[in-house]
Amino acid sequence: xxxxxxxxxxxxxxxxxxxxxxxxxxxxxxxxxxxxxxxxxxxxxxxxxxxxxxxxxxxxxxxxxxxxxxxxxxxxxxxxxxxxxxxxxxxxxxxxxxxxxxxxxxxxxxxxxxxxxxxxxxxxxxxxxxxxxxxxxxxxxxxxxxxxxxxxxxxxxxxxxxxxxxxxxxxxxxxxxxxxxxxxxxxxxxxxxxxxxxxxxxxxxxxxxxxxxxxxxxxxxxxxxxxxxxxxxxxxxxxxxxxxxxxxxxxxxxxxxxxxxxxxxxxxxxxxxxxxxxxxxxxxxxxxxxxxxxxxxxxxxxxxxxxxxxxxxxxxxxxxxxxxxxxxxxxxxxxxxxxxxxxxxxxxxxxxxxxxxxxx
Amino acid sequence: xxxxxxxxxxxxxxxxxxxxxxxxxxxxxxxxxxxxxxxxxxxxxxxxxxxxxxxxxxxxxxxxxxxxxxxxxxxxxxxxxxxxxxxxxxxxxxxxxxxxxxxxxxxxxxxxxxxxxxxxxxxxxxxxxxxxxxxxxxxxxxxxxxxxxxxxxxxxxxxxxxxxxxxxxxxxxx
Numbered sequence: 331x332x333x334x335x336x337x338x339x340x341x342x343x344x345x346x347x348x349x350x351x352x353x354x355x356x357x358x359x360x361x362x363x364x365x366x367x368x369x370x371x372x373x374x375x376x377x378x379x380x381x382x383x384x385x386x387x388x389x390x391x392x393x394x395x396x397x398x399x400x401x402x403x404x405x406x407x408x409x410x411x412x413x414x415x416x417x418x419x420x421x422x423x424x425x426x427x428x429x430x431x432x433x434x435x436x437x438x439x440x441x442x443x444x445x446x447x448x449x450x451x452x453x454x455x456x457x458x459x460x461x462x463x464x465x466x467x468x469x470x471x472x473x474x475x476x477x478x479x480x481x482x483x484x485x486x487x488x489x490x491x492x493x494x495x496x497x498x499x500x501x502x503x504x505x506x507x508x509x510x511x512x513x514x515x516x517x518x519x520x521x522x523x524x525x526x527x528x529x530x531x532x533x534x535x536x537x538x539x540x541x542x543x544x545x546x547x548x549x550x551x552x553x554x555x556x557x558x559x560x561x562x563x564x565x566x567x568x569x570x571x572x573x574x575x576x577x578x579x580x581x582x583x584x585x586x587x588x589x590x591x592x593x594x595x596x597x598x599x600x601x602x603x604x605x606x607x608x609x610x611x612x613x614x615x616x617x618x619x620x621x622x623x624x625x626x627x628x629x630x631x632x633x634x635x636x637x638x639x640x641x642x643x644x645x646x647x648x649x650x651x652x653x654x655x656x657x658x659x660x661x662x663x664x665x666x667x668x669x670x671x672x673x674x675x676x677x678x679x680x681x682x683x684x685x686x687x688x689x690x
Numbered sequence: 691x692x693x694x695x696x697x698x699x700x701x702x703x704x705x706x707x708x709x710x711x712x713x714x715x716x717x718x719x720x721x722x723x724x725x726x727x728x729x730x731x732x733x734x735x736x737x738x739x740x741x742x743x744x745x746x747x748x749x750x751x752x753x754x755x756x757x758x759x760x761x762x763x764x765x766x767x768x769x770x771x772x773x774x775x776x777x778x779x780x781x782x783x784x785x786x787x788x789x790x791x792x793x794x795x796x797x798x799x800x801x802x803x804x805x806x807x808x809x810x811x812x813x814x815x816x817x818x819x820x821x822x823x824x825x826x827x828x829x830x831x832x833x834x835x836x837x838x839x840x841x842x843x844x845x846x847x848x849x850x851x852x853x854x855x856x857x858x859x860x861x862x863x864x
Contacts, residue, residue, distance in 0.1 A: 364719035
């Protein structure tokens with residue numbers, strides 16, 4: 331890139347230019363517009379923080395479990411995950427959509443198996459998706475089979491385990507930890523430490539609250555069941571939370587807002603990001619979409635479109651609809667699966683969710 | 691400014707730090723021209739650096755790291771614009787082309803530049819990318835082709851069509 335070098339205003343002719351006048355006007359205009367753009371002061375810190383969160387196993391749920399769980403970390407870090415749109419969707423390994431089943435088993439330490447559970451963890455999509463929530467399943471070490479252990483592990487992962495899809499993120503500060511979890515009737519009480527301050531915008535703070543509520547309540551759902559706890563009380567450093575990062579917290583306990591307002595409307599469930607598949611691939615999709623209709627596209631690494639089709643889900647908005655599509659005979663190689671909507675107004679693509687996967 | 695040959699010996703952390711110092715601001719400005727949203731532009735560029743860190747050890751030619759970052763930024767911007775929320779914000783920035791300069795408009799030149807930027811934002815993304823990479827980043831045709839992942843012929847075509855469309859929009863204003 332020649333950023334910073336003198337412009338070659340009178341050098342070679344610009345590609346496609348047949349009018350030096352408009353070229354020079356464009357050059358001046360772009361330079362003026364770009365010159366007004368300044369970067370945030372702590373950008374390098376933010377990049378390093380995101381890198382650290384990807385490589386540090388800070389999400390282990392409890393100090394006592396950490397040593398025993400170390401062997402499971404590697405497995406969990408590479409575990410394929412299976413996602414669904416809400417707690418009502420089947421979990422991997424249960425009836426219905428079972429995903430690709432590529433979740434590895436629990437690890438062990440000195441021959442002793444480490445208990446793990448395949449738990450839902452919600453992440454925020456990119457700002458370009460309005461920061462709406464996506465869900466992944468991760469196999470996570472747990473301290474037991476109780477509801478509190480499952481919530482503790484899932485929220486711990488939400489705070490520190492990077493999403494498998496690089497487009498997803500968790501906005502909680504790097505030092506955030508789960509201090510304790512308890513359950514009282516239909517409500518979980520979650521106490522955090524190291525999460526009192528953070529530098530995010532109000533919308534992200536509000537979505538972080540939803541992320542916590544959706545993760546904790548989803549993790550409370552026993553395998554094979556569709557209902558669990560419905561509320562979450564959030565405490566921080568020994569006190570009930572009344573505001574999170576400058577944003578007032580509504581009355582507690584907190585409850586899930588409507589899915590149509592919180593969740594990303596298009597999800598590619600399978601294949602997962604980074605998955606390896608056979609030559610016949612089952613694509614599982616979910617969405618909250620009008621007319622229960624969305625688009626599915628498979629592209630090869632070269633960009634060539636292998637398949638681009640309309641898919642009808644079993645339910646339309648505001649309900650969560652699902653569909654399963656079989657693609658057969660894909661040659662060995664790398665692919666991108668994309669789910670998206672087409673704007674009725676201008677034909678543009680909207681709400682695209684994509685995963686890279688390999689066949690072979 | 692090229693990435694020095696010793697890049698091959700950098701660790702991933704060093705690469706991010708050094709490439710941040712030398713190119714972050716310009717990459718954010720490039721992204722901002724493509725997505726018309728400063729905070730999103732920063733996110734797109736930060737994503738590119740995180741991915742570079744992840745792939746540093748397997749990057750075949752570390753000396754081409756800047757090319758990798760640039761391509762990541764263009765792909766990230768393109769992907770971001772596909773999504774509705776951004777499209778909405780982007781559309782809001784399109785609005786109408788500016789009115790003729792008023793008493794508050796400082797100079798005719800500033801007005802003219804605002805018209806050009808507004809017109810540029812109306813172009814299809816590939817045409818806009820080709821023009822921004824050529825006239826802002828000052829890249830050669832070959833570098834634009836690599837950054838956009840298309841042929842040099844396609845670069846010529848997008849740039850020519852973009853300029854023609856730009857000219858048409860601007861002429862309709864005069």
